Amino acid sequence: MAWTRDEMAARAAKELSDGFYVNLGIGIPTLVANYIPDGMQVTLHSENGMLGIGPFPYEGEEDPDLINAGKQTVTELPQSSYFDSAASFGMIRGGHINLAILGAMQVAENGDLANWMIPGKLVKGMGGAMDLVAGVQRVVVVMDHNSKAGDAKFLTACDLPLTGTHVVDLLITDLGVFDIDKKNGGVTLIELAPDVTVTEVKERTAANFEVAAGLA
Amino acid sequence: MAWTRDEMAARAAKELSDGFYVNLGIGIPTLVANYIPDGMQVTLHSENGMLGIGPFPYEGEEDPDLINAGKQTVTELPQSSYFDSAASFGMIRGGHINLAILGAMQVAENGDLANWMIPGKLVKGMGGAMDLVAGVQRVVVVMDHNSKAGDAKFLTACDLPLTGTHVVDLLITDLGVFDIDKKNGGVTLIELAPDVTVTEVKERTAANFEVAAGLA
Amino acid sequence: MNKVFTDATSALDGLLFDGMTLMAGGFGLCGVPEHLITALKASGTKDLTIISNNAGVDGDGLGVLLETRQIAKMVSSYVGENKLFEKQYLDGDLELEFNPQGTLAERIRAGGAGIPAFFTKTGVGTLVAEGKEIRDFDGDDYVMESWLRADVSIIKAWKGDTEGNLIFRKTARNFNAPMATAGKVTVAEVEELVEPGTLAADEIHCPGIFVQRIVDGGNYRKVIEKRTTRPRP
Amino acid sequence: MNKVFTDATSALDGLLFDGMTLMAGGFGLCGVPEHLITALKASGTKDLTIISNNAGVDGDGLGVLLETRQIAKMVSSYVGENKLFEKQYLDGDLELEFNPQGTLAERIRAGGAGIPAFFTKTGVGTLVAEGKEIRDFDGDDYVMESWLRADVSIIKAWKGDTEGNLIFRKTARNFNAPMATAGKVTVAEVEELVEPGTLAADEIHCPGIFVQRIVDGGNYRKVIEKRTTRPRP
Numbered sequence: 083m084a085w086t087r088d089e090m091a092a093r094a095a096k097e098l099s100d101g102f103y104v105n106l107g108i109g110i111p112t113l114v115a116n117y118i119p120d121g122m123q124v125t126l127h128s129e130n131g132m133l134g135i136g137p138f139p140y141e142g143e144e145d146p147d148l149i150n151a152g153k154q155t156v157t158e159l160p161q162s163s164y165f166d167s168a169a170s171f172g173m174i175r176g177g178h179i180n181l182a183i184l185g186a187m188q189v190a191e192n193g194d195l196a197n198w199m200i201p202g203k204l205v206k207g208m209g210g211a212m213d214l215v216a217g218v219q220r221v222v223v224v225m226d227h228n229s230k231a232g233d234a235k236f237l238t239a240c241d242l243p244l245t246g247t248h249v250v251d252l253l254i255t256d257l258g259v260f261d262i263d264k265k266n267g268g269v270t271l272i273e274l275a276p277d278v279t280v281t282e283v284k285e286r287t288a289a290n291f292e293v294a295a296g297l298a
Numbered sequence: 299m300a301w302t303r304d305e306m307a308a309r310a311a312k313e314l315s316d317g318f319y320v321n322l323g324i325g326i327p328t329l330v331a332n333y334i335p336d337g338m339q340v341t342l343h344s345e346n347g348m349l350g351i352g353p354f355p356y357e358g359e360e361d362p363d364l365i366n367a368g369k370q371t372v373t374e375l376p377q378s379s380y381f382d383s384a385a386s387f388g389m390i391r392g393g394h395i396n397l398a399i400l401g402a403m404q405v406a407e408n409g410d411l412a413n414w415m416i417p418g419k420l421v422k423g424m425g426g427a428m429d430l431v432a433g434v435q436r437v438v439v440v441m442d443h444n445s446k447a448g449d450a451k452f453l454t455a456c457d458l459p460l461t462g463t464h465v466v467d468l469l470i471t472d473l474g475v476f477d478i479d480k481k482n483g484g485v486t487l488i489e490l491a492p493d494v495t496v497t498e499v500k501e502r503t504a505a506n507f508e509v510a511a512g513l514a
Numbered sequence: 515m516n517k518v519f520t521d522a523t524s525a526l527d528g529l530l531f532d533g534m535t536l537m538a539g540g541f542g543l544c545g546v547p548e549h550l551i552t553a554l555k556a557s558g559t560k561d562l563t564i565i566s567n568n569a570g571v572d573g574d575g576l577g578v579l580l581e582t583r584q585i586a587k588m589v590s591s592y593v594g595e596n597k598l599f600e601k602q603y604l605d606g607d608l609e610l611e612f613n614p615q616g617t618l619a620e621r622i623r624a625g626g627a628g629i630p631a632f633f634t635k636t637g638v639g640t641l642v643a644e645g646k647e648i649r650d651f652d653g654d655d656y657v658m659e660s661w662l663r664a665d666v667s668i669i670k671a672w673k674g675d676t677e678g679n680l681i682f683r684k685t686a687r688n689f690n691a692p693m694a695t696a697g698k699v700t701v702a703e704v705e706e707l708v709e710p711g712t713l714a715a716d717e718i719h720c721p722g723i724f725v726q727r728i729v730d731g732g733n734y735r736k737v738i739e740k741r742t743t744r745p746r747p
Numbered sequence: 748m749n750k751v752f753t754d755a756t757s758a759l760d761g762l763l764f765d766g767m768t769l770m771a772g773g774f775g776l777c778g779v780p781e782h783l784i785t786a787l788k789a790s791g792t793k794d795l796t797i798i799s800n801n802a803g804v805d806g807d808g809l810g811v812l813l814e815t816r817q818i819a820k821m822v823s824s825y826v827g828e829n830k831l832f833e834k835q836y837l838d839g840d841l842e843l844e845f846n847p848q849g850t851l852a853e854r855i856r857a858g859g860a861g862i863p864a865f866f867t868k869t870g871v872g873t874l875v876a877e878g879k880e881i882r883d884f885d886g887d888d889y890v891m892e893s894w895l896r897a898d899v900s901i902i903k904a905w906k907g908d909t910e911g912n913l914i915f916r917k918t919a920r921n922f923n924a925p926m927a928t929a930g931k932v933t934v935a936e937v938e939e940l941v942e943p944g945t946l947a948a949d950e951i952h953c954p955g956i957f958v959q960r961i962v963d964g965g966n967y968r969k970v971i972e973k974r975t976t977r978p979r980p
Contacts, residue, residue, distance in 0.1 A: 139744070164682075164684055171615065208591060212617075212637050246640065360971055363919040370973045382952075392695060426849060429869045629866060632865040651893075652863070
């Protein structure tokens, strides 16, 4: 049985450590905030210029001057700080963010990532995604294993325009978890969702991968 | 009769305009602050990270956290602001400072300036001088016309290591004022100190210069 | 030297011309210079190149300048919230240059700080790096990006004094602070205009040296783009 | 995740090694991390490369590390206030790399912001540009300068919270803020250590992400290098 969106988010939350500064993308990655273990301090970064993103405000307490990178109203925490966009991306580019968790359209076995543009369709823009994948210490992608049409999204090489090359460290899909050695190459399937088999994963994956001992 | 240090500073103050942001170097340039005309607002910049330098504090009110680029204790004004050194030199390099008034060891007729290093002597460092001459909109040099040994300091070419090339717009010495076309070349003597003659200036100058109509 | 103007229209007087390049602060609709945008619309100035992270939404923010077809080109990182933008772009009426958001912010910062070019890892191996110089530093590839500067920057702050010193509020600081440094002329609108000395010198986010004109904007609409809330416990 | 250490010595524990590169904040004696310098002296760590705008004065600031001959190289813009420095340099015991002050500040900022190199007009045509790439942008020459990073940055702030958020006071901000971003590990000493939420989020100069360790320094000497006053009227 494949993982739900929330189960994927919960799995991604296992990549967090106490004291981490983390950037969460839009969609499933946003849900990861709900699975931060009690007692673990994780500070969330927002590209527009904030550290320490709090939960959504109570109705009637929305502040138009306080939004996250997804333009949603959020709140402040005791440890929060604000800064301008140039400083914010200085943090990202300078390698100060420990972890980014992002969605993707395609991931390749060499760690390439495509998540911003489909040729022929209107392009909305890459926003901060290229900066994040290039600058953050560790990049975790969370995505559905296949497209709605059933096509593989984990490929030998991306055919969509890239967001970054050799950038993905870990891929979490509804079927399992892949460790990607983005420097030296090589992919290993390290976890499976309940009742999902290696055979099924292989059928639904275009990328080449090894299977960790104990899973095969 | 050659100008005194204070008269040179007073002459330099004529280069100020209302609303100017100005950086004053150590020595005679510092005295320029005493000659800002009443009613004219000039905001003084300090490289270490301050706009709006006030006068020296009253005795007993010195604040170790409030110094100028010469490390002297100063005070704050209502319009003052503080910022870090990277931001401070962003202002300088980005051309936001209207005017810098600096001392010099040598100036050349092409606008070259030397004011930081004498080979064979211990070098103290250039501090912010290279940044100022390269970045500020207009550079005015105030210096004695000759060295204590009587040597010319306004030359066809500097022989000391340079602080910047083609950077000086105006040279004020105890003998007079020279306009320097740093882009296209060409120097014009435009003012003389009282009772100083063009002949005397020529004798004491190695640089070539024209003489403005009315002075010759 | 008076920097204070009575309204947004007079604050832009004499600065605008067809074909000019403007920077406009804000992220989404957060911290946009709404009164200056309204005045820019009323001015009818056209063929504008606008550097702004987003292009507003339909009928709000920079979106109002799309309605009047005053914009010829946008330099942005994300324009996904705007149907009119989509139509004008697909019709070929609007030119678009996408920049990664951090590269955009750094190019603006570089423009203000006198840095004509810098190297960044962002975008290496992607469309963004095509035609640009790639160079290896310490074993990694970086792409060279150039500065951005504008004829006029229009920005919005929370409080400002008559010397042009500015304080922003929360995430409304965003692109407003770096853009203030990169305009030949920077015009700031504020929610509250105060006398010098009212703002603590250590708390000023943008020193007045970067602001040539300032106006108390008066009533602010401060539209929320995506209102998200949680239930009270 | 505890960032708080009880004293300067423990705050440096495990971070120091012979031959390491340190950044030390301050301008002259203003805003220098005095307790961390004392602890560094006591540690006996040697062959240090120190990036700092100045080298302290005889017996104060970084000057104390000259007495113990712990410094092998200084990267600075101005070292004119220090006789012992002069002697060690002339004796060949000390290496010295001069940077224009703004280039030094920008190289540090670049180190923190992931920019391996940038172009500046500062120093073109001087000794500073020798051996470096010169390039023309829009008709002017610029020199390429590279980033600076450190194994450890030691900085001093006015107030800090236990999350590492910092506020500086007046001109003591200087190099402390950019250096915080450019150390693999940044250790901050503060005059007052407070709980999170005490410092207003809009007033924080250095977000805690840049500060790995923080210590309440206790008594500060805060030496004045050049006491200048005016007569009372």
